[in-house]
Amino acid sequence: MMTVAMYLAVVLFARFHLDPLLMMLPIAGLLFIIGYVMQLVVINPFIARPEHSQFMLMVAVAIIIVNSLLIIFGPDAQAVQASYSFDSFALGPLIVDATKLYAGLAAILVASALFAFFRFAPLGKAIRACADNYTGALVIGLDVKKLYALSFGLGAACVGAAGAIIVLIVDVTPPLGPAYTLLAFVIVITGGLGSMPGALLGGVLIGLTEAMAGLFFTPSAKSMFAFAILVLVLLFRPQGIMGRKLS
Amino acid sequence: MLAVENLEVSYGDVRALDGVSLEVPEGAIVAIVGANGAGKTTLIRTIAGMLRPEGGRIMLRGDNIAGLPSHRICNLGIGQVAEGRQIFPTLSVLENLEMGAMLPRARGEQAKNLERMLAMFPRLDERKDQAAGTLSGGEQQMLAIGRCLMSKPNLVMFDEPSLGLAPAIVQHVLQTIRDLNREGLTCVLVEQNVAVSLKLASRAYVLENGRVTLSGTGAALLADDRVRQAYLGM
Incomplete structure (x- = not known):
C-alpha cells in the first residue's frame, strides 16, 4: 500500500x-x-x-x-x-x-x-x-x-x-513494497511487538545500523547487519527491546 | 425489567443453554447459581450480546434485544462486570474508567461520573495514574465495577465478582453490590459463593446443564434441601 x-x-x-x-x-x-x-x-x-x-x-x-x-x-x-x-x-x-x-x-x-x-x-x-x-x-x-x-x-x-x-x-x-514489508517486520520484532516506542527505537536502530554498515563496511552487506541485530535480539530478548514479556 | 424466554445457545454441536427462562424485576438482586459448566457465564454473555442465541427472546422493557451487537446492548443500559475482571492492564486506572464511558449514553457525563467513581473507590483515586495491571486483585475488581458504572447502567450483571479474592475483600465487594442495589441499581449476580449470593438475592435461579431446575426467593432456595445438599454441602 x-x-x-x-x-x-x-x-x-x-x-x-x-x-x-x-x-x-x-x-x-x-x-x-x-x-x-x-x-x-x-x-x-x-x-x-x-x-x-x-x-x-x-x-x-x-x-x-x-x-x-x-x-x-x-x-x-x-x-x-x-x-x-x-x-x-x-x-x-x-x-x-x-x-x-x-x-x-x-x-x-x-x-x-x-x-x-x-x-x-x-x-x-x-x-x-x-x-x-x-x-x-x-x-x-x-x-x-x-x-x-x-x-x-x-x-x-x-x-x-x-x-x-x-x-x-x-x-x-x-515490487518495492515487499522489500519494505520485510524491513518493517525486522524493525517491529527488534523493537518489540505491540510497543510504539519500541517500533520507533527499532526503526532508528536498524536504520543507523544499515547506514553505518554501508559507510564502514560495504553497502551491499548492510542487510546482513540488520538481520544480525534481529538474530541477537531474538536470542537474548525474544519479546523485543521494549516488548512486554508474554506470560 | 428484563425477561429471558426460552433462550437457546450452542457452541458448535454442544448445547450450552437449553430453553432458559428467567425474570429480573426492576430494583431486584437476582442470583444465578450452578456448578461450573452449567451455563451461567454463557447466559450472561448472551444477554450482553457477546454470543448469539439460536432461539428464544431477551425482552428489555418489552423490546426483544436478542441478537443485537454488544455495543448496542450496553448502550441500552445493561452493564456487565465480567468474569476475570477483564480490565485493560497496560492502560492507566483513569483511562480504564474513561473507556467505560465511551458509550453515547454516558459520554456527556464522563467527567461527573469519573469524580463519583473516584469518590466511591478511594483506592482507585490513589492509584489513578498507575497501569491497571499493577493493581491487586481486589483493586482490579473495584476498577471493573467502577468502569462498568461509568456507563450509567440500569442493570448490571456481575459474573463471579469474588473469584480469587481474599475473604475480607470479598465482603467489601458484596457490600458494594448491596449499596449499589439500595441506590436503585438492578443486579444479576452469578456467584460460586452460593450461601452469600442467596442471602443477598430477592430472587434466585439454579442452573444445571443449561436448564433452570429450581427457582424461588433467595430465602426459599437457601432452605431447600436439594440446594443445601448440592451447593452448600449440608
Missing part, C-alpha cells in the same frame, strides 16, 4: 506539479478510507479464522496490488524531481540533503501526531484498550469492529504518509 501512495504522489506531481510533502495529508486521507473499507469488507469476514488463513489473505491482497501497479504503471522506476531535489544545507561540517531533511521532519511530525492520538484521544485510547483486552472491550460495549476498521485505516494512512515522504528519496517500482 505504500507503493500505491508513492505512485499517487508521482502521478499528482507529474500531472499537476503538486509537491509530495504537501500532498502527504490528502494521500494519507485517501489511504485511510481505502484501509477502513478494506478492513470492513475484506478482512472482517476472516477475523475469526486461523492466523495462517488471515496471512494468506494479506499475501493475496499484496500480490493483487503489486500486479495491478505493474499493469498500470509498467515495471520502470519512476521518481519525483522536486524543485529542491538538489538543494542542501551545511550544518557545520555536515552537508545535509534538503529532501532528506524535509522527509525526516515530516516523518517526525507524523510519528508525533500518532503518539499524541494514542495517548490523548478517546478513540486512540479505545484502540489501545481493544488491543489490550478484546473481551474487556466487548464487555464495556466498545464497537470493536469499528475500532478495528479505524486502526487498519490509520495504519494505511501512516503508510500513505510514509509513501508520500519516501518518494522524494527512493524511486518507485511496483
